[in-house]
Amino acid sequence: MATENGEGKAVSRKYLYVAIVPVLLVFGSLVAIATAPPGLNWNTATVAPTVIAGSSSTTTTISFTATGKLPDAVVQLSPTFAGLVSVSPSDLGTVRQGQTITLTITSSAPASSTPSVVQGSIQIQKKTSPTEMYGAPLQISLNITWPALSSQGVTVAYPPAWTPDQQSLSLGGPISLRNFAQFDHGGVRPNGGAEMDVNRSPMPQISLTAFGRLHRRNQHTDGGWSECNSRVLS
Secondary structure, eight states: OHHHHHHHHHHHHHHHHHHHHHHHHHHHHHHHHHHSOOOEEESSSEEOOEEETTSOOEEEEEEEEESSOEEEEEEEEOGGGTTTEEEEOOEEEEEOTTOEEEEEEEEOOOTTOOSEEEEEEEEEEETTEEEEEEEEEEEEEEEEEOOEEEETTEEEEOOTTSEEOHHHHHTTOOEEEESSSSOBTTTBOOTTOOEEEEOOOOOOSOOHHHHHHHHHHHTTSTTHHHHHHHHHHO
């Protein structure tokens, strides 16, 4: 009889454990759901604005939808975007669940910038607790380029400090650039001034074999090399 009672108690404890485990699992899941931070969904996976150094700023519009209540929400940009990117609005207050917020990203680059790609992100976080993030960050790749000109099938990107000769371009001439405003008296470049012409010329219509024959035939005559060179370039 004592043995039967012992076995009965063991079976009871076994069923008790089996009953408790699912309850604990369900309770743990409810606690995890209750404590999970609210999130959001961005309307795009990444943003890649392009800006010309020394030129006017560009704007890009993005948005997100809150999947839960976001109290005291603010927008935070990566430190790599300091002086290059700003966002508006930046202080969002409390965002309701299901509410969609539109943000405007303004990008610019000083004239001293060189062509590059600046990587970073935009993040929504809690104002009173900066370590509490809402959802995943949105990646941003800022493309900084130089101004560019095209003429005669040639495209040249140049530093913003250089000035193109618009008159030469209007006449179908070469791309002419200079890093000074005007010439000194007598048409002399100022100290430190520089000019650059970019042109396109067709290659001489002559093979290397023909060039060699011309060179051998004229190398022993007066001005032979000049004659050979003039034939190749004509």
